[in-house]
Amino acid sequence: xxxxxxxxxxxxxxxxxxxxxxxxxxxxxxxxxxxxxxxxxxxxxxxxxxxxxxxxxxxxxxxxxxxxxxxxxxxxxxxxxxxxxxxxxxxxxxxxxxxxxxxxxxxxxxxxxxxxxxxxxxxxxxxxxxxxxxxxxxxxxxxxxxxxxxxxxxxxxxxxxxxxxxxxxxxxxxxxxxxxxxxxxxxxxxxxxxxxxxxxxxxxxxxxxxxxxxxxxxxxxxxxxxxxxxxxxxxxxxxxxxxxxxxxxxxx
Amino acid sequence: xxxxxxxxxxxxxxxxxxxxxxxxxxxxxxxxxxxxxxxxxxxxxxxxxxxxxxxxxxxxxxxxxxxxxxxxxxxxxxxxxxxxxxxxxxxxxxxxxxxxxxxxxxxxxxxxxxxxxxxxxxxxxxxxxxxxxxxxxxxxxxxxxxxxxxxxxxxxxxxxxxxxxxxxxxxxxxxxxxxxxxxxxxxxxxxxxxxxxxxxxxxxxxxxxxxxxxxxxxxxxxxxxxxxxxxxxxxxxxxxxxxxxxxxxxxxxxxxxxxxxxxxxxxxxxxxxxxxxxxxxxxxxxxxxxxxxxxxxx
Ligand SMILES: Nc1ncnc2c1ncn2[C@@H]1O[C@H](COP(=O)(O)OP(=O)(O)OP(=O)(O)O)[C@@H](O)[C@H]1O
Ligand SMILES: [Mg+2]
Numbered sequence: 001x002x003x004x005x006x007x008x009x010x011x012x013x014x015x016x017x018x019x020x021x022x023x024x025x026x027x028x029x030x031x032x033x034x035x036x037x038x039x040x041x042x043x044x045x046x047x048x049x050x051x052x053x054x055x056x057x058x059x060x061x062x063x064x065x066x067x068x069x070x071x072x073x074x075x076x077x078x079x080x081x082x083x084x085x086x087x088x089x090x091x092x093x094x095x096x097x098x099x100x101x102x103x104x105x106x107x108x109x110x111x112x113x114x115x116x117x118x119x120x121x122x123x124x125x126x127x128x129x130x131x132x133x134x135x136x137x138x139x140x141x142x143x144x145x146x147x148x149x150x151x152x153x154x155x156x157x158x159x160x161x162x163x164x165x166x167x168x169x170x171x172x173x174x175x176x177x178x179x180x181x182x183x184x185x186x187x188x189x190x191x192x193x194x195x196x197x198x199x200x201x202x203x204x205x206x207x208x209x210x211x212x213x214x215x216x217x218x219x220x221x222x223x224x225x226x227x228x229x230x231x232x233x234x235x236x237x238x239x240x241x242x243x244x245x246x247x248x249x250x251x252x
Numbered sequence: 253x254x255x256x257x258x259x260x261x262x263x264x265x266x267x268x269x270x271x272x273x274x275x276x277x278x279x280x281x282x283x284x285x286x287x288x289x290x291x292x293x294x295x296x297x298x299x300x301x302x303x304x305x306x307x308x309x310x311x312x313x314x315x316x317x318x319x320x321x322x323x324x325x326x327x328x329x330x331x332x333x334x335x336x337x338x339x340x341x342x343x344x345x346x347x348x349x350x351x352x353x354x355x356x357x358x359x360x361x362x363x364x365x366x367x368x369x370x371x372x373x374x375x376x377x378x379x380x381x382x383x384x385x386x387x388x389x390x391x392x393x394x395x396x397x398x399x400x401x402x403x404x405x406x407x408x409x410x411x412x413x414x415x416x417x418x419x420x421x422x423x424x425x426x427x428x429x430x431x432x433x434x435x436x437x438x439x440x441x442x443x444x445x446x447x448x449x450x451x452x453x454x455x456x457x458x459x460x461x462x463x464x465x466x467x468x469x470x471x472x473x474x475x476x477x478x479x480x481x482x483x484x485x486x487x488x489x490x491x492x493x494x495x496x497x498x499x500x501x502x503x504x505x506x507x508x509x510x511x512x513x514x515x516x517x518x519x520x521x522x523x524x525x526x527x528x529x530x531x532x533x534x535x536x537x538x539x540x541x542x543x544x545x546x547x548x549x550x
Contacts (some may be wrong), residue, residue: 054432086434096429099448108443109433158429165433 004030004169004199005051010065012046012055020046022223024065028216033191033200035214035231037207038246042220044203045093048171051201052088053081069169086113089162093174093205095154097146102138105146105157109165124164131194132160133186152183159187169199177205188213207247211235219243286524290517297511302518307479307493309502309512316519321482322492323523326399326471329488330464333404335457338411342456345412346419347441358416365409373473376402381474388489394476396492402470407460414459418452419445451538458534465527472497495519 005028012021021043028034036044049055050067053074066073074084086109098105106125107115115121125142129135134156138149146157155175162170172191176184191200191213204210210217214231219240227234227243238244293302297314304315341361345354380401381393388397422445430440446453476491479498499516506513 052432054428057428057431082434082436085432090432092425092429092432094425096423096425098426098429098444108430108435112433112435112439112443161433 002030003027004070005201006066006068007047008066008068010047010050010063010067012043012050012063013061015059015061017061018223020223021050024225026218026225026228028199028201030199031195031197032215033195033202033213034216034218035210036201036203036218036220037210038220038226041222043223044220045173047220048090048173048201048203050075051169051171052085052090053079054085054090056081086165087167088169088171089165089167090171091155091158091162091173091175093177095151095158097149097154097157100146101143102146102149102157103142105161106164109161113165124166128160128164131163131190132156133190134160152179155179155183156187156190159190163194167198169201170194172200172202174203174205176209184209207249211247219246221246283521283524286517286521290514290519290521293511293514293518296514302515305481307498309506309515312511314511314515316495316515316522318479318481319493319495319498319519320522321487322396322475322479323465323494323496325396325482325487325492326403326475326494327461327465329396329400330403330407331457331461333401334407334411334460334464337404338408338456338460339415339453341408341412342415342419342453343441343446346416347437347445358413361409361412361416365413369406369467369469370473372402372406373470376470376474390489392476392491394474394491395489396475396482397488399471399475399492399494400488402474403464403467406467406470407464410463411456411460414456415449415453418449418456421452422448454534454538458530462527462530465523465530466496468494468496468500472500477501495523499523 007024007026007028010021010024011019013019024043024047036047038044046055049058050063051069051074055063063075065075067075069084069088073079098108100108103125106128107121110121110124126135126139129138134153137153138144138157146154149157155178159170159172159175176187179187188209191202194200195215202213204213211231214235216229217231217234218228219226219234219238219242221242227238227240229239234243235247238247293314302314303317304313305317306313306315307318341357345357345361349357376398377394381398383393384390384395384398385393426444426448427440430444435443471494475493475497477493477497478491479493480487480490482492499520502512503516506516
């Protein structure tokens with residue numbers, strides 16, 4: 001297994017002055033699920049949004065350090081951000097289906113890339129829906145407005161939409177918040193499938209989920225990376241007292 | 253206590269209802285009045301003469317076609333100016349301008365919207381018309397084009413203000429969703445933000461164009477006021493006269509109850525019907541897209 005992403009001394013400061021990420025160094029392995037967990041405001045979303053440079057469009061004051069993706073620093077101003085975002089897909093905490101049909105949501109990313117061949121688009125739609133465990137539920141109604149789907153289906157649609165672009169890395173920010181246990185199970189199962197071909201970073205919505213899916217886990221506390229290690233060891237025998245308190249629910 | 257509250261409820265409900273219905277009553281009264289004063293024309297002037305190409309009331313030529321074509325020309329011209337310019341400005345303010353720029357631009361545009369049209373008319377006569385005349389090498393600067401440009405300018409603030417609000421209320425998450433898929437800023441604006449704000453944007457355009465159709469003072473001052481039937485695109489560069497300008501200019505000098513008087517009201521009636529048609533079409537369009545969204549969301 002190789003290292004897909006190397007984060008070196010990453011520090012991020014929003015316009016209001018507070019440091020949301022402080023000197024983070026972390027290596028993300030290929031073909032594994034790396035979980036970023038910790039209490040609210042820890043900086044998990046901020047870190048994910050650095051990895052596809054979505055933070056460019058927020059009120060960020062300073063970013064320093066390096067993020068190497070396949071050895072190249074994506075924080076370099078020369079980076080082609082559009083290409084980067086195709087390579088690093090993202091699924092948000094609240095599903096944002098775009099105001100198109102189900103089919104349109106899935107093909108949007110490909111279309112803005114200039115893909116027009118109907119056959120290729122159809123293929124991508126079916127493949128990505130199958131990967132996100134949604135194909136059977138929507139195959140009859142691809143032309144319906146996407147907003148007509150249930151919350152859980154919308155969430156999986158957003159996952160499928162990211163997968164349609166065949167990215168290399170998938171960032172998931174609480175992809176199962178607000179989902180029932182069955183849908184959550186479906187999403188988690190598809191993640192286990194997907195990690196064979198992708199590098200996955202996940203901010204889970206609970207410690208339990210973190211423990212269930214993590215190959216590697218990173219514990220964030222107020223912008224600081226407290227502990228990083230293999231999921232199995234980190235959740236059973238954490239080295240740091242603060243991690244142990246949080247994992248066992250004795251926090252604060 | 254109980255009865256006092258219900259009294260208040262009663263009065264407030266009644267007052268709101270009354271003001272709501274009174275709007276309908278006023279529109280109906282206006283229409284009734286127009287009909288009463290305008291319809292006699294149909295008995296006094298043969299239809300063929302009414303829809304003829306010559307308007308010269310002193311010699312009893314009551315052809316309203318030149319006025320219709322004048323209004324149409326100026327309004328279409330104004331729309332062609334107002335829509336791209338207004339939408340462009342709205343998109344710039346809502347999506348592209350840095351925060352400090354939008355905090356200056358938005359109130360500025362709204363201020364422009366409040367400018368009296370006479371002032372714009374003056375600007376048109378003093379600044380726009382002479383320059384257009386020289387620049388396009390025309391015999392006069394008072395043309396349909398001049399009117400279109402100014403009316404477009406009058407409509408722009410309305411379009412900008414309403415459309416910008418609509419764009420601004422599109423959730424940020426939509427944009428982030430598109431960006432995360434590798435869409436560029438323009439692709440996001442064009443394919444996601446604008447369609448999501450569609451009904452508000454359309455309302456803004458309609459309000460702006462509505463203002464342009466009804467505008468009188470400016471067009472009277474800058475279009476040259478020649479009731480000539482427009483026969484081609486060349487008419488843009490010659491003087492025209494609109495329906496509103498005709499009514500405003502001639503109503504004061506006309507004998508009460510004369511044929512001319514009735515015909516002016518008839519023109520008012522036509523104008524009323526046109527505005528009504530435009531408004532109904534617009535709200536039907538907005539309503540339809542709303543209904544679709546509602547059906548989907550329920
Ligand atoms: N756009 C922004 N502008 C200013 N501050 C921000 C912005 N986004 C996040 N922050 C701040 O950065 C800190 C980290 O936020 P972040 O969203 O990364 O936390 P998180 O770990 O994802 O929390 P949660 O579990 O609630 O999602 C918070 O203190 C937050 O207030
Ligand atoms: Mg978060």
